[in-house]
Amino acid sequence: MELSAILLQVLNGLDKGSAYALIALGLTLIFGTLGVVNFAHGALFMIGAFCSVTLQRLLSISTVTLDETKTDFLGNPAKITTPYVETWFGPEVGSAIIDWSVPLAILFAIPIMLFIGFAMERGLIKHFYKRPHADQILVTFGLAIVLQEVIKYFFGANQIPAPAPDAFIGSFDFGELIGMGAGTLMYPYWRIVYFLFALIIIAAVFCFLQFTTFGMVVRAGMADRETVGLLGINIDKRFTIMFGIAAAVAGLAGVMYTPINPPNYTIGMDFLVISFVVVVVGGMGSLGGAVLAGFILGILESFASMRQVIELIPGINQVVIYLAAIVILLARPRGLLGRKGVMES
Amino acid sequence: MAAALEVRGVNKRFGGLQALDDVNLTVEEGRIHAIIGPNGAGKSTLLNCFVGRLKPDSGTVMFHGQSLLGILPYQVNQAGVSRVFQTPEIFGDLTVLENVMIPALAHRDGIFEMNAMKPLRRETDIRKEAVDVLEDIGLQDKLDMTASSMSRGDKRRLEMAMGLVQKPKLLLLDEPTAGMSRADTNNTIEVLKHISDTRSITMIIIEHDMHVVFTLADRISVLAQGHVIVEDEPENIKGNIKVQEAYLGGAH
């Protein structure tokens, strides 16, 4: 096997792995802090993706004018659509804003996702802390259905493209960079952006938990919720904020994923199952484990899709992730980096 | 009299703590044997070693010639050792009668019986056994009550009924009267006495309440810092200097 082929699979695994890691990070954060198994977490990713779509649509709202000097193929006067942003900011700045709608959606999505997260925790999840995990799974599963149906109502069932800015269209030639010959190792620019973006978010979450008082309390709460409560620290409020942050992380993962995979309303459920596998493989409640497992499984999946591997073990690309989960659960139920005793019975 | 339970040289260490230190114990058949000692002396740890919950680092626990070590909790139970838990561990969603029928069925049918097509109400013998025990223990009026809705005292009685219905050769009672009122405690003493007299079950009682211990026990072992410091008849324990030291000066 050539080195470039191996490198290509690693690179291909990175962007999917980034998405897995980001979703799993929020999932495991919620489990670690609140002890809640959240089946609606995939829906948060989906809502994030639709924040991109929505912003793009908002920015494209246009005025329509008739241009009598040109005609369309039926002979009617041609319709000229001019987005308001172009009218307001001038054509150049305006079209640049529309072009950059996906990255801009990050700013748009953060308050929305935080709000949704707070509302979810205060309105629903809070009442399920003391109920069995099965009930938590069921009620959040119901919520996921509701959220995806709401999105379906407004956006329809088809995939909606939300492309990356023009500047990031095209591929970067890694082959030339590392001297393996031009064209041997092409990798789309946007996927590089996505990977770096994921690293930044992951680093931000870890720094936040590691270096702020807030994070310290939350980490203490993850270790022993009751004791922290006894200290008179209002842990519940902090946990609400934590839920908001987890929602925002999932949402941002969705926002930036739209150019890679045009979203439709089922994208959340598609990612949910795999994210749970990632959390379990990494270890329930382990942040580092979720990130590590996300990237490992992403890369594993992309290796399993190689032609040579499929020829060797047919169908392995379809099942490798689940296989990994089953092996981990049976051989090492606490996962790669999980603490002993979490959810083991 | 023959020995029912023989404990020889049992050690158990948790990290830096020597929880059990060369424990030796002989419980004779048909007797009530109390294990007392200050908090943290290792009483519950010792009990957990008898029922398959903990495995000692070394030593032997022989029950009528059969080792109780390295086997699973349900195997210990099937060997004839029933445990009554300190905090009631009942089947909260089930009725009182069902709570007692389950151990009765386990005693009759063993660890697994695929009796999915047999109506439960045809199990008249099992039902009668359960009702009899519940009468002995004073819960005959609450047969159809959901177990979780009972008072704490009643739950503990139910616990005891669940142990007794199996007609165990050895009954392990973990602080059967802890947290009970004086009246309930006396009542429990009466029940245990009655059972001991009529059914000749060997019992091991872990207890804090000296009144209970000295009323019931035929023999007493005193545990302090994981070690049996004295084993003797109740009269001899009362005046024993070592025991007083363990209780008064044990907390240094």
Added chain:
Amino acid sequence: MFGLSRGDAVLWLFVLLLVLAAPILLNPFPESSALAQFNAGYPDLMQRFLIFGIFAVGFNILFGLTGYLSFGHAAFLGAGSYAGVWMLKLLTINVLPAIIISTLVAGLFSLLIGYISLRRSGIYFSILTLAFAQMSFALAASVLTPITGGETGLQTALNDPRIFDAANTTGNIPAPSLFGMTMGDSHQVAVGDWLWTFNVGYYLCAFVMMIAFYIAIRIFRSPFGMMLKAIKSNNERLSYTGINPRPYTLAAFVISGMYAGLAGGLMVAMDPLAGAERMQWTASGEVVLMTILGGVGTLIGPVFGAGLIKYFENIFSKINESLLQTWFSFLPDGVSDFVVTVIYPFVGKGWHLTLGLVFMLVVIFLPGGLVGGINGLYKRIFNKSNQAN
């Protein structure tokens, strides 16, 4: 009666009556009325009520009694379906062997998956079953194409061997039948403006479902069933009571897997076609919805839940905007438009939204599901009137 207590026998007979009379009961609207499209008494849908009823009743034996939440039971229904179609292809177009073999194959498959998955409990068990089901789905849709027909699905063909049937290479593909009675055959009765369809396949489903329901009642009322409830209530205590919980949960898992296989077998007996999408985890999620909605741990709840969801999916989903407008046309214009706008997202194609909301409400407020809720209400009224006496 047949080993059932009086109350259970009454329940069983009540269900029998409903099932027998369903072709009449589910067609309340005259054929020429505008509401005729809400009649649910057509064979295809009624068969599905019962088939999914069987599926949910079986699922309830596992989840309702032991509390183990499986998110992979559709895999057993799918495996049963494939086995059933193969029997129709290889042995005979008579559906009896197909239904029996479907059940057995699903039983073996669930024994394998259950044996492994039950090594863990709680959320880990759920995820293991989910992973196994997704694996089955992915494999059925890709590598196993020679056995499963891949994405197009598996169906009967004219040149199938069918070793027990007379050679048949011309004409149409034979239709599934039971000793000469074709499943698709129907007898229609018109009374006035009402039309009732009595279908052979439906009554086969009814027969099987009543047996399946009977067995479920017996399991619920057996010592075995009590042990399963004890597992849900306090698994650890059970082992200190001298019971090994593992074989009990495994038996429950296999029984519920066989129910799923039976449902799959009936499905192909009605329509000899099996596709991989039947195994997808969302299909497993559907049976969870049915069971919880109707009433987990109750006898009749899952059947009720299955019927409700299938009714929503097929009938409620037909309500469209113009129909709503005619319904609310008696209101003043502005008001009717407003009402229609508010209601529209929840009906017709938006029925999933209503389903999701109702499901959440049930999980939050009615742990016993709709049937549990009705029971509680009934008891409350009944007790109050008792006290008044």
